[in-house]
Amino acid sequence: METVEKVLAELRRKIDGIDDQILSLLNQRALVAQQIGQAKAGQGLDFYNPGRELAVFERLVAQNCGPFPADAVKRVFREIISASLSLEQPMKVAFLGPSATFTHQAAQKQFGFSAQLVALKSIPAVFEEVRRGRADFGVVPVENTTEGIVSHTLDMFVESDLVINAEILMEISHDLLSVSGRMEDVGRVLSHPQALAQCRHWLEENLADVPLVDAPSTAMAARQASEDPGIAAIASEIAASLYGLRIIKSKIQDNTNNLTRFLVVGRTLSPRTGQDKTSVMFIVADQPGILCRMLEPFSRRNINLTKIESRPIKSKAWEYVFFLDLEGHAEDAAVSEALADLQSCCRSFKILGSYPRCR
Numbered sequence: 001m002e003t004v005e006k007v008l009a010e011l012r013r014k015i016d017g018i019d020d021q022i023l024s025l026l027n028q029r030a031l032v033a034q035q036i037g038q039a040k041a042g043q044g045l046d047f048y049n050p051g052r053e054l055a056v057f058e059r060l061v062a063q064n065c066g067p068f069p070a071d072a073v074k075r076v077f078r079e080i081i082s083a084s085l086s087l088e089q090p091m092k093v094a095f096l097g098p099s100a101t102f103t104h105q106a107a108q109k110q111f112g113f114s115a116q117l118v119a120l121k122s123i124p125a126v127f128e129e130v131r132r133g134r135a136d137f138g139v140v141p142v143e144n145t146t147e148g149i150v151s152h153t154l155d156m157f158v159e160s161d162l163v164i165n166a167e168i169l170m171e172i173s174h175d176l177l178s179v180s181g182r183m184e185d186v187g188r189v190l191s192h193p194q195a196l197a198q199c200r201h202w203l204e205e206n207l208a209d210v211p212l213v214d215a216p217s218t219a220m221a222a223r224q225a226s227e228d229p230g231i232a233a234i235a236s237e238i239a240a241s242l243y244g245l246r247i248i249k250s251k252i253q254d255n256t257n258n259l260t261r262f263l264v265v266g267r268t269l270s271p272r273t274g275q276d277k278t279s280v281m282f283i284v285a286d287q288p289g290i291l292c293r294m295l296e297p298f299s300r301r302n303i304n305l306t307k308i309e310s311r312p313i314k315s316k317a318w319e320y321v322f323f324l325d326l327e328g329h330a331e332d333a334a335v336s337e338a339l340a341d342l343q344s345c346c347r348s349f350k351i352l353g354s355y356p357r358c359r
């Protein structure tokens with residue numbers, strides 16, 4: 001009978017052979033991506049194309065028959081694409097910090113580890129960094145299923161000329177983290193008050209006698225946990241890796257359907273992918289029936305609206321700016337006609353961008 005060492009040696013030889021092929025294919029792929037980069041540069045087109053990236057992920061996930069997990073297919077290809085983007089130009093992405101926040105996690109999910117991610121202190125600072133060209137793109141939160149819209153982000157579009165290039169949907173999952181990763185070492189639980197509130201039931205059932213302490217952010221809580229083995233922090237997975245913490249228990253939030261939508265903002269509009277969404281911003285005239293009139297062009301053409309929001313105009317009391325999201329690209333015939341109809345009843349109108357719809 002063969003010894004286990006012999007069997008392992010043989011299987012490892014096979015794995016080495018496969019790894020050699022993967023490496024050679026990765027380099028072949030990077031060369032083709034570079035050629036695409038040169039062709040785009042010749043036409044003045046952006047190398048980064050989030051719609052094409054989504055199509056790559058979806059095509060591969062659909063044809064994967066396992067056992068390699070579908071989720072991992074996406075993660076691996078995220079990094080492969082991120083690395084080819086970095087060959088073209090080191091992509092710089094500003095995000096609403098500090099490091100290890102959920103916006104950081106969203107930026108990493110969208111751009112991978114080869115992008116240079118820069119934490120900034122506020123949403124206006126992210127917009128400014130991109131406007132000045134010091135960052136290629138910015139990532140900011142725009143709405144949460146529990147908390148509603150992030151008004152700061154919507155308000156920025158009133159003054160800014162930046163456009164929306166992509167949306168990122170992320171499940172906000174809270175993990176309990178500590179140095180040892182052991183439940184019995186937890187003497188105190190620290191986190192942002194909102195994260196503590198979102199995990200209240202789990203904490204009552206599992207750590208009823210442990211004091212809960214507010215922290216300025218989930219990231220700060222993680223930092224403090226890294227300095228004191230008796231502290232457990234409720235924070236993101238990225239905070240665990242940044243501060244060298246172990247996961248005591250993951251996904252301890254009470255509502256498992258806690259999603260946040262983030263926007264990628266940039267300086268140039270994204271091309272059509274066939275699976276797009278469009279965001280517009282407008283101010284309508286103050287007239288009876290105007291709300292019906294502004295929505296009618298969409299219902300008549302069977303265009304699905306996914307969100308409508310209004311925000312006060314700061315310089316004029318009781319006047320509002322509307323933000324509308326709809327399915328389709330601004331260059332689709334029906335969408336472009338509907339937008340023209342809408343514009344005809346607006347005092348001011350702006351397309352904020354068409355971008356691949358996240359599913």
Ligand SMILES: C=C(O[C@@H]1C=C(C(=O)O)C=C[C@H]1O)C(=O)O
Binds near residue numbers: 048049
């Ligand atoms: C190579 C391309 O450009 C970039 C790199 C991609 C890739 O490596 O697959 C995909 C989309 C773009 O962000 C392309 O547009 O096909």
